[in-house]
Amino acid sequence: MDSSIIGGKEAKPHSRPYMASIQCKNHHTCGGMLIREDYVLTAAHCLNRSVFSSRDHFEVVLGAHDIKKKEKTQQRIPVIKYIRHPMFELNNKMDYSYDIMLLKLKNKAKLNKFVKVMALPKKNGKTPANVKCSIAGWGLKTPNGEQASDVMQEVKLKLQFSFECKNKWKQYFSSERMICSVSDGKHAFCSMTGNKS
Structure with a gap:
């Protein structure tokens, strides 16, 4: 998919301050939403096994509009933990009914006009x-x-x-x-x- x-x-730039760009080696892999200062919600299928071997380079970019530019509004935070829904791991990967994952961030995001939490x-x-x-x-x-x-x-x-x-x-x-x-x-x-x- x-x-x-x-x-x-x-x-409109920064109209969705909860949006996150999930990146591996500075390359956009998937989108997500900041649901707490230290957690991003995304889809489990976004991370294939090859990405998991590159954890040191796995980051979340918050406060971005143009992800190819180093905007002053951006916050780049490493991911330290990946929590896939356990049913996604057990089921056939074509079953997207449990296609959900949490990313724990190394540091808390600094909430401001450009970076906000999305209420569940x-x-x-x-x-x-x-x-x-x-x-x-x-x-x-x-x-x-x-x-x-x-x-x-x-x-x-x-x-x-x-x-x-x-x-x-x-x-x-x-x-x-x-x-x-x-x-x-x-x-x-x-x-x-x-x-x-």
Whole structure:
């Protein structure tokens, strides 16, 4: 699964101060969200085994808009612990229903105008269908793209009804742990490909 923002637009700089760029050897690997001063929430599939062998070079960049520039607003903090959901480790890697991971940071982030914590939703909170959601990150800009965007992109998509998602994705969709959206063919937030996982 590629992390992509298809048909999006450049986000207003620093409009999402909770966003994190997860980097290996200064290369953007995946996006995440700062949920506490010392923890970032991301997807478990973002880290393949080859990345795990390079832990010394694994960092989180906070307060960024253009990740190719050394912006004064940026905070670069090493990751010291990786906590994958245990069910993701046990299940087939194509089962994304437990695709979640916490990254413990070596130092606490300095909260300010450019770096803020994102509050987690309430337990058992429901997200109704047809609500427009925003997705942001530095993902690929085209379905067959090779390079991620240097500046944060964002796209708005409408959420689907759970029964529609279940009909389309069958056993791959779990309404207890997932939401899904509908693409109009021009806007999307990820791209499934047969040769990548």
